[in-house]
Amino acid sequence: MTTPGSTDQYMQCGSLNCSVNAKCINASATTYKCQCHAGFSGDTCHDDIDECNRGNPCYHRGVCHNTIGSWWCECLDGWNGTEHCGENITESRLCMPGWTGEWCETCADDELGCGYMGRCGQLHNGNYYCGCQSGYGRRPPCADVDECTSNPCRNSGSCINTVGSYICLCASGWTGTQCNDDIDECASIPCQNQGVCIDHLASYSCNCTSGWKGLTCAEDIDECLASPCLHSGICTNNKGSFQCACTPEWAGPTCSEKNICHFETPCSNTGNCTHINQTAYLCQCPDTWKGVNCTDDVDECAENKCKNGASCNNTIGSYSCTCAEGWEGDNCDTDLNECESSNPCNATLVCVNVDGSYTCEAKIVKDDSGGANIGIIAGATTGALLAILAAVLALLYKFKWKRNPPLNKVSDVNGKGKTEVGNKHFKQPIKE
Structure with a gap:
């Protein structure tokens, strides 16, 4: 496993290999x-910051130990605290070997006082000296140094001594210990309405859409203030745009194009014309016409509009159906009720209409004695006469059919009415 902060762990950030102890942001x-992140430095954030050398963070002579990205304090006896050894936990404070004094600030073999943040040491010649920690004076008693006198805060940052x-209290657009890190304002996506954000040092700008x-x-631009609509067009401002209501003679976004549909009416046969530009238009044709200008007849017979075996006759802008026997209507999809117009059956039979035809059936009566429905039963003589009569009618029908063709019905969808050719065709009654 790699050590955090090492060059073995990184993420791609444009052309840079940022440490995982960083985040990738847009510089422009x-x-x-x-x-x-806190505790790391460098262009790619792979360098660990030694907090122990940037002003000892451990109080009361605690020993600072640097770690990758942080530090920890080894406290003297009598002191505690999660970070700085700032909590007194006993009445007596024990010093590390070689030190003495209320704050363990004096070398045990010398009366030289080094102060709270001084470090007592002995030279090879036996003399003692005081070494002040970072942030404190160079001479005893190691008093606090006001770093703000050297103006460490960059880019108009305000310095507060501790x-x-x-x-450093950084000015707008800057961050970091010394306010030398530019804040990427574009990370918060400040540009609205599809504007493109460009980050600058301590600021940003937006390239706005139209x-x-x-x-x-x-902020919406009121385009109507510039009177963009020509030829008496009426301008209406919308959010981020505008719209022109043109007079019938003109068209286009600013009413600058002549309306072809108004001047030339190129669409025939009641086609609806829509203007596209000064050289183009679109015709919306009625169902019976097609083509660029609605001049091509539609062959309705190709759509099988005529039903039930009828023949279709295409006409200019329309069609007509010649219905088969037993059907009627514009598309021959309505059954002809033969029993309603006339009774093709003889007096002893009942006509029953069916789709496209009819049948002749025997009458059914109720038997008063038994309550059951029974057919009228003719005697033997009557039955024989009926058989002879049916044969004669059949011969007459056959002879009549040869001389006159059966009925043909023609429908015209243009509403010119129906015509009948030939004589009506009577079906042969069903023999009893």
Whole structure:
């Protein structure tokens, strides 16, 4: 497993290999940079910061130990605290070997006082000296140094001195210990209405889309103030755009194009014309016409509009159906009720209509004695006479059919009416 902060762990950030102890941010519209997490530094944030050398964070002579990205304090006896050894846990404070004094600030073999943040040491010649920790003076008693006098805060940041260190209050657009890290304002997506954000040092700008303006592209431009509609067109401002209501003679976004549909009426046969530009238009044709200008007749017979065996006759802009026997209507889809127009059956039979035809059936009567429905039963003589009569009628029918063709019905969808050719065709009654 690799050590955190090492060069073995990285993420691609444009052309840079940022440490995983960083995040990749946009430096501009086309470049990127690594923004280091606390405890790391460098262009790619692979360098660990030694907090122990940037002002000892351990109080009361605690020993600072640097770690990758952080540190920890080894506290003297009598002191505790999760970070700085700042909590007194006993009345007596034990010093590390070689030190003495209330704050363990004096070498045990010398009376030289080094102060709270001093470090007592002995030279080879036996003399003692005091070494002050970072952020404190170079001479005893190691008093706090005001780092703000050296103006460490960059880019107009305000410096506040603290015990052993300092704090920078950064101006808008900057961050970091010394306010030298630019904030990527585009990361918060400030540009509205599809505006493109461009990050600058301590600021940003938005390239707004058409119809919008302002720092964040949130202000609508009233295009109607510039009177964009020509030839008496009426302008209406919309969010991010505008619309022109043109007079019938003109068309286009700003009413600058002549309306072909108004001047030339290119669509025939009641076709509806729609203007596209000064040289193009679109015709919406009625169902019976097609083509660019609605001049091509539609062959309705190709759509099988005529039903039940009827023959279709295409006409210019329409069609007609010649119905088969037993059917009627514009498309021959309505059954002809032969029993309603006339009774083709003889007096002893009942006509029953069916789709496209009819049948002759025997009458059914109720038997008063038994209550059951029975057919009228003719005597032997009557039955014989009926058989002879049926044979004669059949011969007459056959002879009549040869001389006159059966009925043909023609429908005209243009509403010119129906015509009948030939004589009506009577079906032979069913023999009893």
